[in-house]
Structures are given as structure tokens and as C-alpha cells.
Amino acid sequence: MLVVDQGGLVVAANAAARGTVGGVRPDDVLPIHGTRRVGFLRYLKRCASTDAIVPGTLFLEADDGTVERRRCHGARTRFDAFGGRVLTLLHLDGPMLDRRFAILSAKLEAARGVMQERRLRSRRMQSLLEERGRLLVRLKEDAAARVAAERERDQVLTRLYRAGQDERRRLARDLHDHAGQHLVAMTFGLRRLTPHLAAPGALAELDLLLRQAQDIGQALRRVSLELRPAALDEFGFVTALRYLAKEWSRLTGIATEFQMVGQDVPLSTELAVTLYRLSQEALTNVAKHAGQPSAVSVVLLFGVSHLTLTVDDDGVGFDADAASALALVAEGKLGLIGMRERMSLVGGSLELESMPGHGTTVMARVHLRGDVSSDG
Numbered sequence: 030m031l032v033v034d035q036g037g038l039v040v041a042a043n044a045a046a047r048g049t050v051g052g053v054r055p056d057d058v059l060p061i062h063g064t065r066r067v068g069f070l071r072y073l074k075r076c077a078s079t080d081a082i083v084p085g086t087l088f089l090e091a092d093d094g095t096v097e098r099r100r101c102h103g104a105r106t107r108f109d110a111f112g113g114r115v116l117t118l119l120h121l122d123g124p125m126l127d128r129r130f131a132i133l134s135a136k137l138e139a140a141r142g143v144m145q146e147r148r149l150r151s152r153r154m155q156s157l158l159e160e161r162g163r164l165l166v167r168l169k170e171d172a173a174a175r176v177a178a179e180r181e182r183d184q185v186l187t188r189l190y191r192a193g194q195d196e197r198r199r200l201a202r203d204l205h206d207h208a209g210q211h212l213v214a215m216t217f218g219l220r221r222l223t224p225h226l227a228a229p230g231a232l233a234e235l236d237l238l239l240r241q242a243q244d245i246g247q248a249l250r251r252v253s254l255e256l257r258p259a260a261l262d263e264f265g266f267v268t269a270l271r272y273l274a275k276e277w278s279r280l281t282g283i284a285t286e287f288q289m290v291g292q293d294v295p296l297s298t299e300l301a302v303t304l305y306r307l308s309q310e311a312l313t314n315v316a317k318h319a320g321q322p323s324a325v326s327v328v329l330l331f332g333v334s335h336l337t338l339t340v341d342d343d344g345v346g347f348d349a350d351a352a353s354a355l356a357l358v359a360e361g362k363l364g365l366i367g368m369r370e371r372m373s374l375v376g377g378s379l380e381l382e383s384m385p386g387h388g389t390t391v392m393a394r395v396h397l398r399g400d401v402s403s404d405g
């Protein structure tokens with residue numbers, strides 16, 4: 030309880046009033062918080078202008094800046110002891126309000142604590158989520174890097190494999206085209222010498238040379254077998270041959286038909302390699318010599334007892350009957366002779382049909398009975 034004049038000067042204050050924020054004492058100006066001062070003076074004027082009790086609010090400010098909000102009731106009063114001036118008797122509703130406020134603020138404080146805890150937890154959750162996101166990104170990057178590395182390794186392996194295959198093919202071709210065919214030519218030459226050798230011991234010497242040539246030929250065949258086309262190993266004979274025809278057609282642009290008739294049986298490695306190389310040579314000849322054939326066909330016929338491979342073109346053809354082995358060897362043309370030699374080595378035969386203007390047919394024939402695949 031306190032009494033103030035119209036300017037807020039404290040005229041009297043009881044113990045309760047003195048215990049409020051700011052320590053209100055008589056002769057003090059009521060320590061109303063600066064921004065609220067105008068409103069407070071207006072409130073005092075209102076109290077002075079009526080007989081009613083006017084409810085209001087005080088914002089008391091302590092020296093340290095703390096502001097205490099107090100509900101109050103004001104009533105006009107006059108005391109003779111204070112010169113009969115119009116004064117206002119202010120009753121502070123404080124303690125009740127304070128208690129309620131204390132309970133409320135305790136609840137608020139608790140709520141604030143919970144909120145803070147929640148905020149903290151959600152912040153922790155957020156940072157966990159971010160961490161997980163970063164980990165996921167890193168995992169994805171790692172996985173992508175691994176996939177790229179694997180792809181690169183595969184490419185390198187493929188390149189190495191292809192390089193190896195190319196090398197084998199080149200070696201096999203060199204052996205066949207150069208060493209093998211020249212050996213054939215040499216054998217022919219040696220045989221041609223036979224009638225002219227009269228001196229004693231010369232025939233025996235020639236025999237020795239021929240046997241040596243034969244041994245070299247066998248050694249070459251073994252190496253050539255080991256260098257057999259990779260396609261044969263990978264796909265088996267029929268598929269490899271089909272692939273060869275398709276590739277050849279793609280490279281030359283000549284329509285090529287591959288046909289297999291009958292039920293295929295496993296062939297020995299030597300027979301498969303022989304027929305495969307023969308097809309390569311026959312197709313090479315078509316590309317080299319047949320002019321502009323409109324169609325080429327490769328037919329593989331598995332009969333009851335025989336296998337026949339035919340390579341046929343409708344190109345310019347040539348006089349096959351006139352082309353004697355000796356003449357061909359003399360001209361260094363060793364493809365057809367090589368085919369025939371190779372077929373006889375596997376117990377087969379080669380037929381050649383060709384006339385100028387009527388295309389060319391190369392037909393290889395071999396007995397099938399007892400021919401068992403030697404390499405699975």
C-alpha cells in the first residue's frame with residue numbers, strides 16, 4: 030500500500046510497498062519503467078478524477094534494470110496531514126499475482142526445458158541425419174569409383190585378350206602362308222629333281238631331304254594346331270564357321286549364306302582346324318579373285334558317313350582344269366595346293382569346279398566314322 034501524488038512522488042509507503050522491486054520509499058518518485066511512465070501518469074489522473082476504484086498495472090524498475098509487473102487498484106484520497114491535496118492510494122495486488130505468476134513461470138520454465146531438450150534432440154537428430162547423408166554420398170562415390178575401376182580393368186583385359194588373339198592369328202597366318210606353303214613348294218621341287226638324279230647316293234640323299242621336309246611340316250602343323258583360332262575353342266566348329274562367314278560378309282559387303290544340313294557331330298581338333306582354315310582360304314580367294322560375285326554360300330553337310338564343306342561363289346571363275354599343281358607352285362600360288370594337302374592329311378579330299386564366267390566351287394569331303402573330338 031502506498032500513497033502517491035499526481036506526479037508519482039511517493040508520499041507514504043508501508044512495508045509491503047517498500048519490499049517491492051526498486052525499494053519504494055517516501056519522497057522517491059515511483060520507479061516506473063521509462064517507457065511506461067506516460068501511461069502511469071495518465072492512470073493517476075484517471076484515479077483522481079473518479080470516486081471509483083480504478084484497476085491498473087505498474088511496471089516497477091530496479092536499479093539493475095529488472096522490471097516487475099504488478100497489478101494494482103487506485104483510489105482518490107485526501108489526507109489533511111498532506112495538505113489536503115488530491116492523492117492516490119495505490120494497493121498493490123502483488124503477492125497473489127506473484128504466487129500465481131511463480132507457478133505459471135515454473136510451468137513455463139519446465140515447458141521451456143522440455144522444448145530446449147526437444148530442440149537439442151532434434152538438432153542432434155539433424156546432425157546425425159546430415160552425417161548419414163554424407164556417409165551415403167561417400168558410399169555412392171566409392172561404389173561409382175569401384176564400378177569405373179572394374180570397367181576399366183575389363184576393358185584392359187579385353188584389349189589384352191584381343192591383342193593376344195590377333196598375335197596368334199598373325200602367327201598362324203605367317204606359319205601357313207609363308208613357312209607351310211614354302212615347305213610345300215620345296216617338297217614339289219625336290220620331287221621334281223628325282224628323275225634327274227643319276228649319281229649313286231643322290232637318291233638316298235634326296236629321300237633324306239624329303240623326310241626332313243616332312244618332319245618340318247609336321248612340327249609346323251603341331252604349332253599351328255596350338256595356335257588354332259580362338260573362335261573354335263570358344264564357340265565350337267559350327268558356330269565359329271557361321272561367325273566366320275558372317276564376319277567375312279560384313280567386311281566384303283558380299284551377301285553370304287551359311288547353311289548347315291544334318292546333325293552335327295563333334296570333330297577332332299585337327300579336322301576342325303583344317304576345315305576352318307580351308308574356309309578362310311576359300312573365302313579369301315573369292316575376295317581376291319572372284320571379281321564381283323552377287324552371292325556366296327558356305328554349306329556344311331553332315332551326312333551319314335561323310336562331312337562335306339562347300340564354298341561356292343558366282344564370280345568370274347577360272348580354268349580350274351588348266352591350273353596344274355606344278356604351274357601353280359611355279360607361280361608361287363600355294364592356297365589351293367595347301368588346301369588339298371591339308372585335306373589329304375586328315376584323310377579327306379578336295380574338289381575344285383570352276384569355269385571362266387561360271388563361278389567357283391570348292392568342295393572338301395572327309396569321312397566321319399571314327400572321327401572323335403580329341404579335345405572335348
Ligand SMILES: Nc1ncnc2c1ncn2[C@@H]1O[C@H](COP(=O)(O)OP(=O)(O)O)[C@@H](O)[C@H]1O
Pocket residue numbers: 314315317318319320342344345346347352357361362363364365366388389
Ligand atoms: N574363287 C575364285 N574365283 C576366281 N578365281 C579363283 C578363285 N579361287 C582361286 N582362283 C584362281 O586360282 C588361283 C590359285 O589360287 P591360290 O592357290 O589360292 O593362289 P593365290 O590366291 O595366292 O593366287 C588364283 O590365282 C586365281 O586365279
Ligand SMILES: [Mg+2]
Pocket residue numbers: 310313314364365
Ligand atoms: Mg589364295
